[in-house]
Amino acid sequence: MFDQEQKQIEEKIKELLQSHNIPVEEEFKWASIPFSGEWGTSTSFFQTAAQEARSGKQVKVPLRAQEIAEIVRDHFGLPERFSRVEAVRGYLNLYYQTGEFSRRVVDTAVQQGADFGRGQKQNQLVMIEFSQPNTHKAMHVGHMRTMLLGDVVANILEFSGVDVVRANYFGDFGRDVIKWMWNFQKRHAGERPPASNVTRWMGDLYAESTRMLAEDPEGEAEILEMFARWEAKDPEIRDMWRETRQWSLDGFNEIYERFNIRFDQLYYESQMEEFAKDAVLELIESGIAVDERHKGGPVIIKLDELLGLEDETYRVLVLMRSDSTTLYSAWDLVLAKKKFEDYPLDRSIYVVDVRQSLHFKQVFKTLELAGWDKTDKVFHLPYEIVNLPGNVTMSSREGTVVLLEDLIKEAIQRAYEVSLERNPQLDEKTRLEVAEAVGIGAIKYPLLARDNTKLATFDWESALDFNGHAAPYIQYAFVRTNSLLKRAGGPLAESIIPRHELETKEVELIEKISEWPQVVQRAAKEFKTLEITNHAYHLARAFNEFYNTCPVLKADAEVRDFRLRLVAAAQQAIHNSLEVLNIPVPEVM
RNA sequence: GCCCCCGUAGCUCAAUGGAUAGAGCAACGGCCUUCUAAGCCGCAGGUUGAGGGUUCGAGUCCUUCCGGGGGCGCCA
Numbered sequence: 001m002f003d004q005e006q007k008q009i010e011e012k013i014k015e016l017l018q019s020h021n022i023p024v025e026e027e028f029k030w031a032s033i034p035f036s037g038e039w040g041t042s043t044s045f046f047q048t049a050a051q052e053a054r055s056g057k058q059v060k061v062p063l064r065a066q067e068i069a070e071i072v073r074d075h076f077g078l079p080e081r082f083s084r085v086e087a088v089r090g091y092l093n094l095y096y097q098t099g100e101f102s103r104r105v106v107d108t109a110v111q112q113g114a115d116f117g118r119g120q121k122q123n124q125l126v127m128i129e130f131s132q133p134n135t136h137k138a139m140h141v142g143h144m145r146t147m148l149l150g151d152v153v154a155n156i157l158e159f160s161g162v163d164v165v166r167a168n169y170f171g172d173f174g175r176d177v178i179k180w181m182w183n184f185q186k187r188h189a190g191e192r193p194p195a196s197n198v199t200r201w202m203g204d205l206y207a208e209s210t211r212m213l214a215e216d217p218e219g220e221a222e223i224l225e226m227f228a229r230w231e232a233k234d235p236e237i238r239d240m241w242r243e244t245r246q247w248s249l250d251g252f253n254e255i256y257e258r259f260n261i262r263f264d265q266l267y268y269e270s271q272m273e274e275f276a277k278d279a280v281l282e283l284i285e286s287g288i289a290v291d292e293r294h295k296g297g298p299v300i301i302k303l304d305e306l307l308g309l310e311d312e313t314y315r316v317l318v319l320m321r322s323d324s325t326t327l328y329s330a331w332d333l334v335l336a337k338k339k340f341e342d343y344p345l346d347r348s349i350y351v352v353d354v355r356q357s358l359h360f361k362q363v364f365k366t367l368e369l370a371g372w373d374k375t376d377k378v379f380h381l382p383y384e385i386v387n388l389p390g391n392v393t394m395s396s397r398e399g400t401v402v403l404l405e406d407l408i409k410e411a412i413q414r415a416y417e418v419s420l421e422r423n424p425q426l427d428e429k430t431r432l433e434v435a436e437a438v439g440i441g442a443i444k445y446p447l448l449a450r451d452n453t454k455l456a457t458f459d460w461e462s463a464l465d466f467n468g469h470a471a472p473y474i475q476y477a478f479v480r481t482n483s484l485l486k487r488a489g490g491p492l493a494e495s496i497i498p499r500h501e502l503e504t505k506e507v508e509l510i511e512k513i514s515e516w517p518q519v520v521q522r523a524a525k526e527f528k529t530l531e532i533t534n535h536a537y538h539l540a541r542a543f544n545e546f547y548n549t550c551p552v553l554k555a556d557a558e559v560r561d562f563r564l565r566l567v568a569a570a571q572q573a574i575h576n577s578l579e580v581l582n583i584p585v586p587e588v589m
Numbered sequence: 590g591c592c593c594c595c596g597u598a599g600c601u602c603a604a605u606g607g608a609u610a611g612a613g614c615a616a617c618g619g620c621c622u623u624c625u626a627a628g629c630c631g632c633a634g635g636u637u638g639a640g641g642g643u644u645c646g647a648g649u650c651c652u653u654c655c656g657g658g659g660g661c662g663c664c665a
Contacts, residue, residue, distance in 0.1 A: 089608060090607090312592075316661090354659070382594090422625085451603090454595070469602085
């Protein structure tokens, strides 16, 4: 937010160093000063000193860094709008004239409103593929991570200035789907799904199909036959498939709506499968894939051999079964290209769990070998899965799942109970809205606040714990800002330079608000939702501390006017961070 | 066998290679006739799994171990 000042100071420092025959760093790193009640920016001279040492000068780096910092301090004077400059342990610390900078931070947040922190348009188009549920199965807590990660990374990129296409890729056919239909036809012909909780019903029938198959000696053959009819596009089977698939898709949409997640582009595995056979044949023709079907084997690509690698690295990719049906590796080859045919993409991101890392390495390498020129634009964004206590993997087949529907229901119920306790006089309609917002936020937050590479373990107790570092804490801070501004009534005062000595908590809050734009950029660069949750939490905490220390409505007129503007700025920053996280923002709690 | 990830306070997790490694939970002690206590303050808690290396500087990068998890030819 203070790029201009930093640039100017950079230039001055460079000149100064040059005139002292001290080597100049190409790039300046600016960081905030560890907080001590004042607020400012700092840079260090360790690298410069180290460069001197390397060029043969006899210097001790830390001492020399401090020396340089002092030289700069002494010859620098006080830059405009700064209150003081100090040289400490190799660092040059520049303290802001808090009044002027505070005004700018507050004004920026208030004026830019919903756009506060939004990056400049970059003329870049990125596709993010996420969620990828399998139809005819339930949606469980394990499916939540890709949904939330994909959705919020998309928001982050969008907010940072990139154009985004949100894509979903449904697993809508295959053996498991046929198995479901086989059981449905035998035991549930003519039935319709219930009005709500569709995915549970679909999941129950899937589990039943697994049980029934185990005790039905004819089952295997019947399923194979049905699969063959599906492949032959038998109208009866295709109709049943389309209809039942839609039930699943409708069920998924219930959950997406609950989470406020939308997609711009839907892909289906069945769609890719149609083109996959030709793609595989081409790879055989071009000598990349090896056809072992004549000896009862599959069609494979021996990647390491083709690349002349001694160590096992890419291993072998199987594209087609010995019975000439294609595998998902082949579909992914088709889809990767199709995305770029559909959109002029600069980047194509796959949000898929870490267990598929090798798969994507293989697919991308295969495309490269086949001469596709866009493999530098495709990127697998892996995340660790959600387990159950005792390192139990969630599996529809094993029945070791916590259904997403149940979690959502429980979380909202719990939020409702807490609301009754905390704020009894709320009317019923509002309370239901609050419960929804708090419940949904509470289950989203923990996964977004965890590094993608870290395994998550689901347990009911912590999932329903709304205390401390959690979404309700941030939502509550927002509600407090809201309450203050409402009570104050009327429009905010005009832009104000505070005349009073700012309280530490005020300065701290202003600093957090000022950091928001750069947090967005860093999160976008690293695809890290964690950056946003951390910052939202820090904003909320800074506000809560301010709230407890600094009277707003009861302060003297001038202080009150400034603090109300500060509250509005904090509100905006908190609001925008929750928006990016796609966590609901309740007006009251 | 080859490859990937994780290891930080009692527990769950943070920390663009930068200054004194921070939060929450749990424990203990305070703060509601004062802007909503889903809050705030205090207290305590650490050989960052171990060794070696790179660097002015390492929880962070490299390397060797140890412990845990995951992936590796016809599931997705």
